[in-house]
Amino acid sequence: MTGTADSGVRLTPEQAKRRRARSIAIAVVLAALVLLFYAVTIVKLGPSVLDRPL
Amino acid sequence: MAFLSDSADDSRLIASGLGGDVRDYVDLLKPRVMSLVVFTALVGLVMAPGDIHPVLAAVAILCIAVGAGASGALNMWFDADIDARMGRTAARPIPSGRVPRDHALAFGTVLAIGSVSVLGIAVNWASAAFLAFTILFYVIVYTMLLKRWTPQNIVIGGAAGAFPPMIGWMAVTGSVSIESFVLFLIIFLWTPPHFWALALLKSDDYARAGVPMLPIVKGAAATRTQIVAYSALTALAGVLPFVLGFAGIGYGAIAIVTGLGFVAMAMRVYRDPGGDAARRACRNLFGYSILYLLLLYAVLLAEHGLNVPMGVHL
Structure with missing residues (x-):
């Protein structure tokens, strides 16, 4: 919450910088997981990933 | 969290409650221990008879590494009071106030469940079950019970650190063998x-x-x-x-x-x-x-x- 109200936690520039770094790290990990699951799916199922009953 | 609130001023508590730097969360994983786990697990995986696709082998090693890191984070969560009193460990992320304990608990739990699940889905459930057992053994048997109770703590608890080559072996074969037991x-x-x-x-x-x-x-x-x-x-x-x-x-x-x-x-x-x-x-x-x-x-x-x-x- 970085609104104009006085209540709530206000981050110092250092804390905001750390939070941004953590957010980027989580985004990178999530992107890596997407690639990981894609690679595992291709390796385990190969072309048959599309060969399934509808 | 008496060890923290006793010595910390308000600003430090607020800073701590908001979480530390990315580096602090990496430190929770005990990277040096993790590197030994990765190496020994790799040897078990490579020596095992049979074939495994290189991508799945990499996933297996990654999961074992993350599982080891999760164990480290959960160990630091539980042992924060001990770590705060020892010179060797006082600068760790929790006793130094850079990461709150509940963050370490959540971080370790998510990584533990994630690593076991991915290993099971991507490789096989036998090795995933063994990884889960290893994490629980390290956190519950060693950290929570043995470490504070008996001088034989690291003899029995050391088994957790010795299991990774067996897990690597199981990732390929789905079973244990005398060879993997010797590596252990x-x-x-x-x-x-x-x-x-x-x-x-x-x-x-x-x-x-x-x-x-x-x-x-x-x-x-x-x-x-x-x-x-x-x-x-x-x-x-x-x-x-x-x-x-x-x-x-x-x-x-x-x-x-x-x-x-x-x-x-x-x-x-x-x-x-x-x-x-x-x-x-x-x-x-x-x-x-x-x-x-x-x-x-x-x-x-x-x-x-x-x-x-x-x-x-x-």
Whole structure:
């Protein structure tokens, strides 16, 4: 919450910088997981990933 | 969190409650321990008979590494009070106030569940179950029970650190075998002299923290005797891969020579020259033990990669 109200936690520039770094790290990990699951799916199922009953 | 609130001012508590730097969360994973786990698991995986797709092998190693990291984070969550009282660990993310305890608990739990699930889905559920068992063994049996209760804490608890090559082996075969058990046995027997050499050096630290390490409970002399006994057993176990026929003669020769060196180092600690020389003997044994384990596993890996003849050929 970085609104104009006085209540709530206000981050110092250092804390905001750390939070941004953590957010980027989580985004990178999530992107890596997407690639990981894609690679595992291709390796385990190969072309048959599309060969399934509808 | 008395250890934190006693000494922290408001700004530090707020900063802590908002979480630390990315580096602090990496530190929760105990990266140095993780690197040894990755290496030993890789050796188990490579030596196992059968084939595994390189991508799945990489996923298996990644999951084992993350599982080990999760164990480290959960260990730091539970042991924050001990860590705060020991010079060696006081700068860790939780006792230093950089990461709140509940963050470490959540971080470790998510990584533990994630690593076990991905290993099960991507590789096989046998190795995933073993990884789950290893994490629970380290966190519950070692951290929560043994560590604060018995001087045999690292003997029994050391099993958790010795399981990774068996998990790597299981990732390929889906089962355990005598070979993977020997890989486990080497690390299992190696752990007590490795840690007790450190415990002799840091016994004041452990005493202050109330951890019943062997040098505090049974005394330094009894610890030195046990160090020699376990070093001799480690040296014998180190030769087993050659004797049982899954390592070459080069490995056998190196295991014998370095094993004798291990026992010689332990004997120097046993003789207890006193003062700085005694501390140096402990430091040397601690350093040598790391090189010994890395060398044996590296030779196993190299021999397997080079397809050298295995076992005794008379």
